[in-house]
Amino acid sequence: MILPKTIQPAEICEALNRDGYVVVENVIPTNQIQDFRTRIEDRITLEKAHPVDPGESMVTGTQADEVDFTLWQTRDEEEAVLRRRIRHRQAEEFDTPWPVSANDVCINFIHVPTSFDNGRSRRVVNVINKDTQLAELAEHPLILQAMEIELGRDLILLDASINQVGAQTNTPGGWHIDSPLTQITEPLPNLTLSIQTAWMLDDFRADNGATHVATGSNHTLQKPPPGRAPLDNEIVLAGPAGSVAIWLSQTWHRHGANIADDQRTGFIVQYGRSWVKPFVDMRSPIDASQAARLSPRMRYMMGCNANAPTRG
Structure with missing residues (x-):
């Protein structure tokens, strides 16, 4: 369902619980869209030029080599960096391996x-840590x-990231639901654990990789x-730049194929119940000067004073 920006929060929830998704159009003005887009492009350019690569780490076992990145269609050099990052993380955690196979471990624990x-x-x-202005959308x-x-009211952020689907990528994403439901056996709980929002910083269209959902799939309690095969109840969450698409964690979804000549950029903010493990640790990297630019509510949602304390 597509709703105007004058909609009330309770009406958004009604549509979400009925259909599993909603699109609210034209929530942010054009000048803000351009500012956010410029900031994001600058960040993407920076990270392309300076990817995080910790180098080789001495750890036992080969779990990092077992992770299957096929679904993402990664290049060999990207896979090599990811495996080094996974080994580095294991070394930081006292060389502790996962108790299950690499492809069965929760995605929240993998680079x-x-x-x-x-x-x-x-x-x-972790894009809010890198540009605190983006907290404006999350709040x-x-x-x-x-x-x-x-x-x-004690909800937290599980993820805050940029997802840019490039022009002429042509291949849609695979159908999925969101962690932690991926780790739960069917039937899934009849309870929403998290909600995804995608702020459209470009127009989202059927031909440029807009998100697809299976309407009503939130009621199946199934994965x-x-x-990537099309589904009978599949719809495209299209909208003009400045709109926001919202869907429940249990709603089946994927990004569409971008067969156009322009990219599709979205700011993804995932909200979760306070006891769900986040996709990233948003407290790191963050320092006192960054924290001072964030509201107390945002700091809490990013994990400050929202985790188990050191006791004893």
């Missing part, structure tokens, strides 16, 4: 590609009030079929 679709698409993680009153209704 995922920042370059995919054979280098044409990009992801920037947008209309959306945050709707999230509070669904997840409780989607594997792969």
Whole structure:
């Protein structure tokens, strides 16, 4: 369902719980869109030029080599960096291996590609830490009030990232639901654990990789079929730049194929219940000067004073 920006938070929740998704059009003005887009392009350019690569680490076992990155269509050099990052992380954690196979471990514990679709698409993680101005969208009153209704006032952020689907990538993403539901056996709980929002910083269209959802799939209590095959109840979350698409964690979704000559950039903010493990640790990297530019509510949602304390 497409709703105007004058909609009330409770009406957003009603549509979400009925259909599993909603699009609210034209929430932010054109001048703000351009500012956010410029900031994001600068960040993408910086991270392309200076990728995070910790080098080789001496750890036992080969779990990092077992992770399957096929779904993301990563280049060999990107995969090599990811495996080094996974080994480095294991070394930091006292050389502790996962108790399950690499492909069964929760995705929240694995470094995922920042370059995919054979280098044409990009992801920037922990983006609020890198540009605190983007917190403005994560705290947008209309959306945050709707999230509070669904997840409780003590909700936290599970993810805040940029997802840019490059021009002519041509291949859609695979159907999935969001962690932690991926780790739960069917039937899935009839409870929303997290909600995804995608701020459209470009126009989202059927031909440029807009998000697809299977309407009503939130009621199945099942996981989607594997792969990329079209579904009968599949719809495209299209909208003009400045709009926001919202869907429940249990709603089947994927990004579409970009067969156009322009990219599709979205700012992804995932909200979760306070006891769900985040996709990233948003407290790191963050320093006192960055924290001072964020509201107390945003700091809490990013994990400050929202984790188990050191006791004893």
